Amino acid sequence: MRRQDPVFLTDWTKDLPTVVRGEGIYLFAEDGTKYIDAASGVKVASLGHGVKEIVDAMAAQAQRLAFAYTGAFQNLPQIELGKRLVRFAPAGFVKAYFTSGGSEAVEVAIKLARQYQLAKDRPSRYKVVSRWNSYHGATLGAMSLTGQPRRRQDYLPLLIDFPHILPVYCYRCPLGKSYPACAVACAHDLERTIRLEGEASISGFIAEPVLGSSGNGLSGPPEYFPILRDTCDRFDILLIADEVITGVGRTGRNFAIEHWGVTPDLIVTGKGLSGGYSPLGAVLIHQRVWEVLEREHREGMFLGYTYSGNPVACATGVAALDYIERHDLVGRAAARGDQLGRRLQSLAGRATVGEIRGKGLLWGIEFVADKVTRAPFRPPGAFANAVAREALRRGLYLNVGSSDSVDGAYGDNIGLAPPLVTSAEEIDLIIEILGDAIAAAEATMLHRQREGLTHAPA
Numbered sequence: 001m002r003r004q005d006p007v008f009l010t011d012w013t014k015d016l017p018t019v020v021r022g023e024g025i026y027l028f029a030e031d032g033t034k035y036i037d038a039a040s041g042v043k044v045a046s047l048g049h050g051v052k053e054i055v056d057a058m059a060a061q062a063q064r065l066a067f068a069y070t071g072a073f074q075n076l077p078q079i080e081l082g083k084r085l086v087r088f089a090p091a092g093f094v095k096a097y098f099t100s101g102g103s104e105a106v107e108v109a110i111k112l113a114r115q116y117q118l119a120k121d122r123p124s125r126y127k128v129v130s131r132w133n134s135y136h137g138a139t140l141g142a143m144s145l146t147g148q149p150r151r152r153q154d155y156l157p158l159l160i161d162f163p164h165i166l167p168v169y170c171y172r173c174p175l176g177k178s179y180p181a182c183a184v185a186c187a188h189d190l191e192r193t194i195r196l197e198g199e200a201s202i203s204g205f206i207a208e209p210v211l212g213s214s215g216n217g218l219s220g221p222p223e224y225f226p227i228l229r230d231t232c233d234r235f236d237i238l239l240i241a242d243e244v245i246t247g248v249g250r251t252g253r254n255f256a257i258e259h260w261g262v263t264p265d266l267i268v269t270g271k272g273l274s275g276g277y278s279p280l281g282a283v284l285i286h287q288r289v290w291e292v293l294e295r296e297h298r299e300g301m302f303l304g305y306t307y308s309g310n311p312v313a314c315a316t317g318v319a320a321l322d323y324i325e326r327h328d329l330v331g332r333a334a335a336r337g338d339q340l341g342r343r344l345q346s347l348a349g350r351a352t353v354g355e356i357r358g359k360g361l362l363w364g365i366e367f368v369a370d371k372v373t374r375a376p377f378r379p380p381g382a383f384a385n386a387v388a389r390e391a392l393r394r395g396l397y398l399n400v401g402s403s404d405s406v407d408g409a410y411g412d413n414i415g416l417a418p419p420l421v422t423s424a425e426e427i428d429l430i431i432e433i434l435g436d437a438i439a440a441a442e443a444t445m446l447h448r449q450r451e452g453l454t455h456a457p458a
């Protein structure tokens with residue numbers, strides 16, 4: 001993609017390689033360059049590229065029925081995907097609402113939390129609490145939840161006044177404590193925030209079990225989600241698991257919240273649900289919420305997406321779930337994820353590697369300018385981008401995390417989330433190239449460090 005092409009690239013300062021084909025974990029550019037897609041795009045292409053049976057299922061559905069408005073007609077792929085997805089989810093989920101992606105699904109979750117409170121005759125409740133250091137999407141409701149200061153900044157006047165609690169971030173505890181002596185105080189910040197805001201205004205709480213772009217691989221200790229669940233129960237607000245990245249096998253469980261043994265009220269998912277073959281997201285509704293909605297909203301409610309339950313998108317989701325189950329991709333994500341985690345540890349000794357963290361096939365590395373003080377790099381994001389650039393030059397594509405993840409101002413992290421079909425040998429290859437890329441970025445940085453340009457305040 002060149003700058004002069006008539007396409008609005010949101011970062012128009014870059015010329016991006018144009019890819020023309022994908023196969024397995026590889027992408028091929030028009031100039032013949034081959035890239036390992038070690039980020040599955042942005043944690044999307046879980047099944048790998050070019051899976052014929054998914055494409056065949058899509059084509060067959062497009063031929064039978066490509067579109068029928070779901071406000072007027074039910075369609076078979078939507079029914080089938082609903083059945084399959086509630087079976088795939090933790091026990092107790094009974095309904096699925098389909099969207100064209102994660103942000104749309106987050107908007108639906110915000111509305112369902114509101115509808116739940118309306119059904120309980122609490123019309124003052126509308127705020128969904130979220131966390132700093134989170135990412136929930138780019139539409140205005142989802143961005144209001146998002147806790148990335150830099151991405152929010154330009155749009156602040158347009159955002160809803162949703163409160164944010166402290167992030168879970170043991171490597172840089174925002175309270176200066178250490179686990180387990182901290183008693184997971186960051187999770188108790190939900191109760192404090194609800195009280196400060198006034199519980200009469202709160203409808204729900206949303207969190208990602210493991211972070212994507214806002215702090216690749218970060219997650220909480222075993223007590224974290226049980227404490228949040230308990231708080232949500234005591235205030236009768238909905239616990240919403242944002243599993244747009246972590247859902248459908250990515251972390252070695254069907255849904256990542258299962259690592260904490262907690263059942264949320266709503267699960268938002270997308271990305272790996274279709275493996276990127278079709279735009280698709282979903283909100284799963286637990287029985288205890290559905291009962292209330294069904295009883296009190298006798299005439300239904302407005303959500304309104306034209307493409308909700310699109311037959312081709314849903315047929316893609318069914319084919320993707322078939323593929324995931326038949327090839328035990330959730331088990332493979334767990335096994336390959338263990339290997340990836342172990343192999344990443346071989347990079348822990350490098351001068352710039354601050355923390356390595358993740359679950360299943362969702363890992364991140366946080367880079368620091370000084371491993372003792374944990375001082376981040378300056379300018380923010382430059383080092384992570386240098387690593388990604390060096391990796392791409394060597395045929396390895398990675399995600400660069402947000403450059404404000406440390407404290408709203410600084411942060412250098414990268415994300416690794418290869419397709420769930422990645423082989424053991426391919427994991428080794430990814431680590432080998434990544435090690436070279438970090439070494440090359442460090443060599444460049446050393447030069448700048450001598451000029452005192454790379455340390456942010458500790």
Ligand code: PLP
Binds near residue numbers: 102135243271
């Ligand atoms: N929620 C999370 C946790 C995400 O990571 C994302 C996207 O990266 C979204 C929501 C938004 O999804 P989409 O980009 O499909 O709208």
